[in-house]
Amino acid sequence: MSMGDCKSMRPEMEGEDDLIAAARNIARALGSKKNLTDGEREILANLGAQLSTMISLSEKKGEKIGDIEDRLNSIQERIMSWEADQSMIWDSGPNESLEYVKAVEEARRFVERLEGLCLNKDDQEYEVLQKAHDVLQTAMARLEEEFKYMLVQNWQPFEPEHMSFRSSEEDIVDGSSIISFGDDSFEDSLHRDSVSRASEEVVIDLVHPDVVPELRGIANLMFNSKYDQECIQAYTSIRRDALDECLSILEVQKLSIEDVLKMEWGCLNSKIRRWVWVMKIFVRVYLPSERWLGDQIFGELGPVYLDCFVEASKPSMLQLMNFGEAMSIGPHQPEKLFRILDMYEVLADLLPDIDGLYMDEAGSSVRIECHEVLMRLGDSVKATFSEFKNAIASNTSTNPVAGGGIHPLTRYVMNYLRTLTDYGETLNVLLDDCDEGDSISQSPDTSPTTEEENKSTDTLGRISPMLRHYRSLVSTLECNLDDKSKLYKDASLQHIFLMNNLHYMAQKVKGDELRLLFGDGWIRKCNGKFQQHAMNYQRASWSSILSLLKEEGIQNPGSNSISKTLLKERLRSFYLAFEEIYKSQTTWLIPDLQLREDVQISTSLNVVQAYRTFVGRHSNDISDKLIKYTADDLQNYLLDLFEGSSKSLQNSSRR
Missing domain, CATH: 1.20.1280 (Monooxygenase)
Structure with missing residues (x-):
């Protein structure tokens, strides 16, 4: 700053006294009203600041040191008068808050004017400047306290039960576990949770809108006074706690990865379903509302509101992502595949929203973490699918099923595959880069044979990844059943067992979405197999008896x-x-x-x-x-x- 810049310069304004008097009359008139509108509140706050500026600008140039000290003492006395009062200033009414803002604005401009003199420590005014800094610091501390108090006291409860994203209550609180691998009751227990695909954001008022103008005025004053970091820290601290409270209301617990890995499946299953529901509400309702609140308060101050949003929401988002990561690294048990797919699909569906919310550099760490968790969940799906096939192949029995009936493994696998068809689009993407044996896709016994079956192929005639893996799984199941049939000493009963299980497989494929995937050709081949076993049963059981006739x-x-x-x-x-x-x-x-x-x-x-x-x-x-x-x-x-x-x-x- 040049010597010329360091001089205190105040423009002479014609009729300043009349203008100041008029502004004071307007302020008094507004302040006397009991019920102010949002617009009137904002006008009153701005008018107080402008009035203080006008008073400062009207001061005569070249004040003596004694006059300067007197003015500072007057400002200090007004500011300190509120320090002795334990009540909150903004609770005392608009007149009190306006007077306080005027006093603080005077202190700010007083400091600004003295700093403009480029004082040395030897100058008489330097000691006054230091005292002015202390007064302003006291005022800033009080403003910070008022700012935080208003944010907390005017927080509006979040009521998720009114949100359209919520599925039925049973879907949220049901903690029943998915039956373990091969359990015969799997058919009745398995169902897929619905995953809403609604993409529109819903913005709600997280803080009562009546106090937003006051909050914005305090933020502007603190920023103008070079206490921007204190204001930001106060805001992010309060809003971080509010987001934490939001997750608590949504019944999301803070769990470490170790906690998740040790959890019983029944409890974990319930928490996964809640996580899926919470993610949709948190990303599409709460986070847009949080960002909008920051924009309302800090929007006039540039992109700082984005930094506030990221700092306030980052811990909660990382808490949610931590649960997703824990699920991705847990044991790859087949029973968990559906829940992991639910998590993958909801996160994939929300990624565009997350990218939009954290599009700036400050939010890059949140974006990256969400993308990485999605990738890990996808890897977990692929690993679990592979483990499912291994579990089918390695499933052993020491005792045959009574009467040659349908084996629990057959029921489990076919119902498992039927439910997985709901995730067909996702599985085709995730399984596309997994080799499942080209010989299966090219085998004349399993390749598409009709125009209808070709619906499961791409434009190059390649079988879809999902169908390729499904056929591999069914082939593995057939091999396992063939081994299990040897547990029966009676050859006739072996054929009854295989006939029953192959017929069950054909009926499952024939009855629903699996038909579109496998095609009628596969059903005909499977029908031919169980009919052949029926004929073999006739020969094994009755040929010797019929020879007696x-x-x-x-x-x-x-x-x-x-x-x-x-x-x-x-x-x-x-x-x-x-x-x-x-x-x-x-x-x-x-x-x-x-x-x-x-x-x-x-x-x-x-x-x-x-x-x-x-x-x-x-x-x-x-x-x-x-x-x-x-x-x-x-x-x-x-x-x-x-x-x-x-x-x-x-x-x-x-x-």
């Missing part, structure tokens, strides 16, 4: 005449064999009613027809005493097979 071996030696003794023995052997099959296969189970009827009818056509033909052909050689069961009896008895309950012909009431 053939003509060979019942003639007398050396002639073509029928031996009644051999005929009697044949019938007796047939009845014994039939009774043995009846006793064992009534305990076997075909859960699907239509499939059971189909197998029963097919068996009846073969057995009953052969029996009726055999008995009819030899009716002249067989007495009624030898006929233990009629053809109708056999047909009725065959209807008892595969119902899973033990029966015996000796106890049967049918005849």
Whole structure:
């Protein structure tokens, strides 16, 4: 600053006294009103500051040191008078706050004028300047206190129950766990939480709008007085606590990564679902509102409001991201895949909003952290999907399923895949760079065979990543089931077991979205497989019995005449064999009613027809005493097979 700049220069203004008097009258008139509008409050605050400026500018040039000290003492006395009062200035009414702002503004301009003199320590005015700094510092400390008090006292409670983003109460508070891998009750327990795709922001008043003009006036005064850092720190401290309180209201706990990793799945499952819900509210409602509040208070002071927003919201965002990171590094258990996908999808959906909120350099650390957590969640999805396939392949059983019914693993896997189709778009993106064996996609047994199935291919004819992995999983399941079938000693029961499970797989694919993914060609192939096992069952169970009803071996030696003794023995052997099959296969189970009827009818056509033909052909050689069961009896008895309950012909009431 040049010597000329250091001189105190005050322009002479014509009619200054009249103008000041008029301004004072306006201020008194506004101050006397009981209910001021927001606009009137702001005018009153600005008028006080301008009035103080006008008074300062009207002072005569070249005041004596004694006059300067007298003016400072007057300002100090006015400022210190409020220090003795324990009540808050802005609670005392607009007149009190206006007078205080005027006094502080005078102190600020007094300091500014003395600093403009470029004083040395030897100058008489230097000691006055130091005293003026002390007075201004006292005033700034009081303004900071008032500023924080107004922010806290006028905080408006956040009421998330009124937000449209919230799903049903059961979805939020339900803490039931997803059933562990292979559990038979998985089918009834599994459902996907809905993830709202609403992208519009909702802005609410986090601080009562009536006090925003006063807060803005205090901020401007502190910035003009070069106490900007104190103002920023006070604001960010209060708003950081408010955001922390918001998460507390939303029932988000502060958890370390270690806490999350040690948590029981039932509790963790509930917290994940809440996290998904909270993220949508926090990013699309609370953060835009927080940024808007900062803009209202600091917007006139440049981009500083963005820094305030970042500093206030960063800890809460990192707390939420910390939970996401903990989930991404936890054990890759198949049961957790759906919840991790929910987290991935909601974060991916919110990233454009987050990038927009933290678009400046100050917010880069938050942006980067959110993108990194999303990437880690995606990696966790891929690792968990791979672990799911490994779990299918390594699933072992020491005991076979009773009656050759549907294995829990089959139910689990097919319902798992069915639910995963809801995440098809996400899975196609995440699994695109995962090699799952090109041989599977090129195998003639699994590649698309119809125009409809080609919907699952891209423009280059490549199978979608999701379908490629699904087929690999199903192929792994079939291999595992084939191994499990060997636990049955009876070859016929092995075929019943495989028939049941392949039929269940085909029905699951046929019934919903899986059909669009696998296609009708895959269903036909699967149908062919379980039908082949049904035929193999017929041969393994009934071929030896039906051979007893053939003509060979019942003639007398050396002639073509029928031996009644051999005929009697044949019938007796047939009845014994039939009774043995009846006793064992009534305990076997075909859960699907239509499939059971189909197998029963097919068996009846073969057995009953052969029996009726055999008995009819030899009716002249067989007495009624030898006929233990009629053809109708056999047909009725065959209807008892595969119902899973033990029966015996000796106890049967049918005849």
